[in-house]
Amino acid sequence: MLFRRRTPLTPRQRLRSWLWPSMPLGRVGQYYNFRVRRLPGSSYSIAVGFASGVAVSLTPCFGGHIILALAFTWLLRGSYLAAMLGTLVGNPWVTPPILFFDYYLGCHLLGIPLLQVKLHHLSVGYIMHHFSEILLPMLAGGLVFGVLGGLATFGLVYLMVGTYRRKRIDRLAARRQETGNQQGADGHHEVA
Numbered sequence: 001m002l003f004r005r006r007t008p009l010t011p012r013q014r015l016r017s018w019l020w021p022s023m024p025l026g027r028v029g030q031y032y033n034f035r036v037r038r039l040p041g042s043s044y045s046i047a048v049g050f051a052s053g054v055a056v057s058l059t060p061c062f063g064g065h066i067i068l069a070l071a072f073t074w075l076l077r078g079s080y081l082a083a084m085l086g087t088l089v090g091n092p093w094v095t096p097p098i099l100f101f102d103y104y105l106g107c108h109l110l111g112i113p114l115l116q117v118k119l120h121h122l123s124v125g126y127i128m129h130h131f132s133e134i135l136l137p138m139l140a141g142g143l144v145f146g147v148l149g150g151l152a153t154f155g156l157v158y159l160m161v162g163t164y165r166r167k168r169i170d171r172l173a174a175r176r177q178e179t180g181n182q183q184g185a186d187g188h189h190e191v192a
Contacts, residue, residue, distance in 0.1 A: 036157060037164040041079045047158035048078030053086020055150025059142035060102055060135070065090055086153070099138060102145055106137030109144065 009017065039046050052072040056065050065087045073083040090098065107114050115133055127134045 036082060036085060037161055039079055039082055039085075039161075041082070043158050043161040043165065045077060045079045046082045046161050047154045048076045049073045049080060049082030050078075050086040050157045051150040051154035052076065052078060053083040054089045054153040055086075055146040057087045057090025058098055058102070058146040058149045060099055060138040061142070082157075098142075098145075102138045102141035103134065104141065105144060106139065106141030109140050110137055112137050 036046065036050060041049075049069075053065075053069040056069040056072065059065075059068075061068060066084060069083040069087050070080055072078075073080055104114070106112075112133065115130070127138075
């Protein structure tokens with residue numbers, strides 16, 4: 001295979017790398033920042049796509065995040081690749097806090113008391129069986145959390161991509177002008 005390791009990981013090393021990646025989280029953030037800024041398309045389409053992915057991943061719609069993000073991106077004429085990158089916000093490390101905040105916010109919005117559920121009782125079957133006490137507040141809180149998160153992400157990504165592109169154009173223009181000045185200076189000395 002093309003990207004195979006020279007020395008395969010042991011099962012313990014594989015589990016460790018899955019639970020805690022070897023690349024620092026700041027570096028992962030820098031990579032996604034760079035990747036989003038360099039996506040093809042307008043600042044609007046990239047921001048809409050990424051915001052759609054983030055908004056959907058802040059909801060408890062598991063199994064449908066990518067499909068929903070692509071549907072919203074299609075409706076808003078955004079970048080599909082940016083939407084798929086945005087759904088990576090809902091990864092296994094942040095999903096439990098997202099679900100908790102969805103549930104907590106939903107209970108306060110709907111006026112439903114918080115249930116005291118032990119984590120070992122919590123399963124998909126339990127959540128479906130207690131639809132009005134657990135899933136409905138999660139959906140309500142996720143909707144609000146998703147809309148607010150999507151709007152904030154749109155503004156942030158739109159500014160980030162626009163600023164990056166303007167600075168890049170300015171750097172390229174300065175480099176062209178510097179190269180032109182050097183060529184003009186070299187040509188002037190040759191004539192004299």
